[in-house]
Amino acid sequence: MNEGAPEQEVRARVQGGEIVGSVRGSGPPALLLHGGPGMSDYLADLAAELSAVLTVARYQQRGLAPSVVDGDRTVEGHVADAVAVLDALGWDRAWVIGHSWGGHLAMHLAVARSERLLGLMVLDALGALPDGGGEALGENLMRGLTDEQRVRMEEYNVREEAGEGTPEESLAAFNTVWPHYFSDPAAAPPVPEFRLDLERHLMTWPSITAHFEEGTLERGLARLRMPVLVVHGAASPISYAEAERSAALIPGARLQILPGIGHFPWIEEPGSVRREVEAFLAAASAPDGSSR
Template sequence: LVDEICDGYQVAVYQQRGLPPSTAGAPFDVPTHVADVVAVLDGLGWGRAAGVGHSWGGHLLLHLLAAHPERVTAAMVIDPLGGVGDGGEAQFEAELNRRTPPESVERAKELDQRAMDGEGTEADAVESLRLYWPAYFANPAAAAPFPDMQLSVEAYSATFESLHTELPSLARRLVGLAVPTLFLHGAGSPMPVAASTDTAQAIGPAAAVQVLDDVGHFAWLDRPGVVRDALDRLVND
């Protein structure tokens, strides 16, 4: 994703707390993650910037828009957990399970529960994601190779506990948002399209949704260039 949007733009990326080179220290909650984004902008000397976020990063971008819209010139929210109801989480989990072999689902659920209980290891969390990985794509049989990655189980479990606490008030805080906001959502993603459309409707006229046929959760992998094209339109219109 970063490679797709970098050319021609001044781009900054940062590591969220929980993994080096960022701080490994708590708290791991949504308000702190939002404050970290603001701290990064301040550290760069950027008063305002366009924001791009995918999945959990897209959901975090919604919280940034709700808390500090004055810091965002435009927002692209890619295949996010939404801001209305449960954000589409229940449908997302059900669809992941439907697309995944039963024996893999059973193992992944065991690993996920250990992670949410704060008892799992990083290797457990990576194994769980690897088991579900093909289901994130519109055509699981043609899924991209699983990438190398690191995870913090402590940060993951605490952040999602906070996410569930903060979610009920998010839609109300987004109503009337004036920042141009584009939701880019794969029609073949396990995340329901309603996660984006319902949130855009809650925001109002400043929000739009582009649904991508034959695209899963990772739009830039399924259709290279589509994110960049959408970003160019968003910031230049």
């Protein structure tokens, strides 16, 4: 398979149905995990960027079509789905690259099934320690809004916490804060055609919170023995302190902060993620094991 070839469909049997994704590119195998949870896969452009140096697979996580909609929404369920995709691809081991919630999931995958990973790249992710930077993320996004927008968002948040939010309100809220994921909100690109499912988003958070309370990643990451790269945009609304805290837990992890870049580096500076990946792969293959 090569960079210019079209994506090929991948289907993995999982609890309750199938996970649907695609694969493209050439080079070592790599699995991309998108953010959310409860969000449609938005990593097509990143997969294209990386396909010159990696054979890249990505998939729609459980909860939204064309993948299975129902079933296990726990962290464990998402980990099992990722392993099923690796199995469907025939990949005994692969690099795993996760963005946002997908980076958090990638850390759980590395802890639970380290034997399936060649290495790990965590890209502007929800952190490994409570609360992963979630509260600060919300505050940072709200800070840039107008008074009118802030009032609407606060009203929406109350409805969401009460379980009364609608998918339409969720999408409208995301559209409101979208520019503030970037270093210069005034220059933010148009909102992509995301799909959001608020109910399925909320169904996963109790499991995420439980793992924070149990210290799953805090204990497990300290036992990892694989190349790990943590990349974070200095202008991301997720504080770079979360990246520092996550990287500090992992023996030999490499931390790279991207100056002047927000939450979506491959959108804000095309090629930036590929450069970090290429340097990471080169270091991982160095005879002195300098990335470990």
